[in-house]
Amino acid sequence: MPLVREVTFDLLRRLGLTTVVGNPGSTEETFLKDFPSDFTYVLALQETNVVAIADGLAQGLKKPVLVNVHTGAGLGNAMGAMLSAFLNKTPLIITAGQQTRQMLLAEPFLTNFEPTLLPRPYVKWSYEPARPQDVPGAFMRAYAMAMQQPTGPVFLSLPLDDWDQEMADVDVLRGVSTRVAPDPARIADFAARISASENPVLVYGGDLARSEAWDAGIALAEKLRVPVWLAPFTENVPFPQTHPLYAGTLPPAIGPLGKALAGHDLIVVVGAPVFRYYPWVPGEYLPAGAKLLQVTDDAFDAAKSVAGDSLVGDSGLALEALLPLVRARTGNPAREPYLRREPAADILKDAREPLTAEQVFAVLSERVPEDYVLVNESPSNMGELAQTRLGTIAKPDSWYMMASGALGWGMPAAVGLALAEQRTGRNRPVIAVIGDGSFQYALQSVWTAVQHGLHMVFLVLRNGEYGILKSFAMLEKTPGVPGLDLPGLDIVSLGKGYGAASWRAATVADIRDGFAKALGEKGVSVIEIPIDTAIHTLLSAG
Incomplete structure (x- = not known):
C-alpha cells in the first residue's frame, strides 16, 4: 500500500502545488524527507518572510502557494504576515508540523497545544486531520477553501508521524468553482439606480484586480463618464492612474472621505470594503443626499459596511452584467486632472x-x-x-x-x-x-x-x-x-x-x-x- 506522503504529493502535483515556501523545523522534516525533484523549495530565513514571500508569489502567479512553517513556534512568528495575507485575500495553504501523535496527550516540547485555534482569525479554515489517512483529503479541502471567494489563507496542522503511514490509494481530487455570480435581480436594481443617478461616482478596490476586471472597470467608467477613486488602503491598483477619469485615492478617515465625495448623489463601490478607516477624524459617512451601492465578493464585508446596499458576487462578473444595463452618459466630469506633475x-x-x-x-x-x-x-x-x-x-x-x-x-x-x-x-x-x-x-x-x-x-x-x-x-x-x-x-x-x-x-x-x-x-x-x-x-x- 502507498504511504500518506506518496498519495499527498501526487495530489499536490495534480493541483499544481509544486512550490513550497518554508523554513524547516524538526516537526517538518518528515514531510520534507526525500523531497521530490519536480517540486521547488524556497527557503526563507524567518517565518514572516516565509508567508509574505508566498503571498507575493501567489498574487503574481494568480494561484495558491504551499507554505510550511515550524509547529506553534514558527506559526507564531508568521502571524503578522498571515494577517496581511488574510486581508489581501491571498490563497495560501499554510502548513505546520505537529508533534508525534503517540506523545500528544502529554504535550511534549514543541507541541502546538491548540493547533486549530492559534492561526485564527486570520485563516478561512483551520484543521488537524483526525487520522493520518485523512491528510490528502484535508489538502483537497484546504485547496477548495483557499480558492473559493473570498479567497484567502487556510491552515493545516500535520503530525510528523503521519507521513510514513500506509493508506489506500484513494483519489480525492475534485473540481471546485472559484467565482460567485451576482444575483441577476440585484444587478438589475443596481443598474436602474445607477442609470437614474444625476451625478454618480465609482470607487474601485482590490477585488477587481483579483478578478482580472481591469478592462471591465475601464469600460464601465467610460460608459458612465464619471470619476474613479481608489478605495482607502487598496492592496492592488485595479484602474489605470493615467486615465483621464482617475480621481486619486480616497482618504482613510470618515470626515475627509465624505468631503472628497461631496456633490455626488450615488457612490458605487466595487471590490472594496466600505470603508477602511484610520485614523479617527469625525464627520458624516456619506455626503448629504448621497446613497451608496457596494459590490463585494465577501459576505462579511457586505454585512459590516457602515452605509449603503450591498451585492455579494465576483467583481468582474458584476461589471460584465452591469455594463449592458446602465445608461450611457455624455460629457466629462467637472474636475481638475488628478496628476499635475511639475517638470x-x-x-x-x-x-x-x-x-x-x-x-x-x-x-x-x-x-x-x-x-x-x-x-x-x-x-x-x-x-x-x-x-x-x-x-x-x-x-x-x-x-x-x-x-x-x-x-x-x-x-x-x-x-x-x-x-x-x-x-x-x-x-x-x-x-x-x-x-x-x-x-x-x-x-x-x-x-x-x-x-x-x-x-x-x-x-x-x-x-x-x-x-x-x-x-x-x-x-x-x-x-x-x-x-x-x-x-x-x-x-x-x-x-x-x-x-x-x-x-x-x-x-x-x-x-x-x-x-x-x-x-x-x-x-x-x-x-x-x-x-x-x-x-x-x-x-x-x-
Whole structure:
C-alpha cells in the first residue's frame, strides 16, 4: 500500500502545488524527507518572510502557494504576515508540523497545544486531520477553501508521524468553482439606480484586480463618464492612474472621505470594503443626499459596511452584467486632472542634500522602465510617490501594498512577486520603495532574493525616523512620544551582509546613475537614499 506522503504529493502535483515556501523545523522534516525533484523549495530565513514571500508569489502567479512553517513556534512568528495575507485575500495553504501523535496527550516540547485555534482569525479554515489517512483529503479541502471567494489563507496542522503511514490509494481530487455570480435581480436594481443617478461616482478596490476586471472597470467608467477613486488602503491598483477619469485615492478617515465625495448623489463601490478607516477624524459617512451601492465578493464585508446596499458576487462578473444595463452618459466630469506633475527640472531646481522625497521620486522617474512591478512600504511619503511617474500605474498587476498596515510585508512580498516574474517569464523588474524603519522588519528576505537570482531594486528612503508616526503625533496632538527616531542604522552594510549589491546615493547624479545601474545589472540591489526629515500633515478634518 502507498504511504500518506506518496498519495499527498501526487495530489499536490495534480493541483499544481509544486512550490513550497518554508523554513524547516524538526516537526517538518518528515514531510520534507526525500523531497521530490519536480517540486521547488524556497527557503526563507524567518517565518514572516516565509508567508509574505508566498503571498507575493501567489498574487503574481494568480494561484495558491504551499507554505510550511515550524509547529506553534514558527506559526507564531508568521502571524503578522498571515494577517496581511488574510486581508489581501491571498490563497495560501499554510502548513505546520505537529508533534508525534503517540506523545500528544502529554504535550511534549514543541507541541502546538491548540493547533486549530492559534492561526485564527486570520485563516478561512483551520484543521488537524483526525487520522493520518485523512491528510490528502484535508489538502483537497484546504485547496477548495483557499480558492473559493473570498479567497484567502487556510491552515493545516500535520503530525510528523503521519507521513510514513500506509493508506489506500484513494483519489480525492475534485473540481471546485472559484467565482460567485451576482444575483441577476440585484444587478438589475443596481443598474436602474445607477442609470437614474444625476451625478454618480465609482470607487474601485482590490477585488477587481483579483478578478482580472481591469478592462471591465475601464469600460464601465467610460460608459458612465464619471470619476474613479481608489478605495482607502487598496492592496492592488485595479484602474489605470493615467486615465483621464482617475480621481486619486480616497482618504482613510470618515470626515475627509465624505468631503472628497461631496456633490455626488450615488457612490458605487466595487471590490472594496466600505470603508477602511484610520485614523479617527469625525464627520458624516456619506455626503448629504448621497446613497451608496457596494459590490463585494465577501459576505462579511457586505454585512459590516457602515452605509449603503450591498451585492455579494465576483467583481468582474458584476461589471460584465452591469455594463449592458446602465445608461450611457455624455460629457466629462467637472474636475481638475488628478496628476499635475511639475517638470523634473522645476522640482529639482535649487535641490540641496538631503533631497525631499518628492525630489528623489522625480529623479527616479527619469529612469523608470516601461514595464515594472512596484511595491510600496514607505508610509510617510506615499502621497509624493503617487504624483510621480514611478508611482503612477498604467498596466494591470503592477502595484502592490498590504491591506493590513502591518510593516514587514513589503520586502518579502516583493521577493515573491519577483519569483513570479521569473517563473512566468515576464521578467519585469520589481522595484520596492521601502522606508528605513520598514526595512528592519524583514530584511532577511534580501538573502532569498539573492539566492534565486531575482531582478529586484530595493529603494530604501533613509530619514532616520518613523516619519508616519510623527505625522500621526501631529494629528493626534501627542507631543513627546518616545521611540520615533532611528539613529545608527547602516542600510548598506545590512544589504551587503545578505549578498545584495548595496550602496548609498545622496546626490541627484548618484541616484540617477545608481538606479540605472540597478535596473541594468538584473540582480538584487539595495540603494540607501537619504531624504529630509520634514513631517507632513497626515489628514485634515472633513
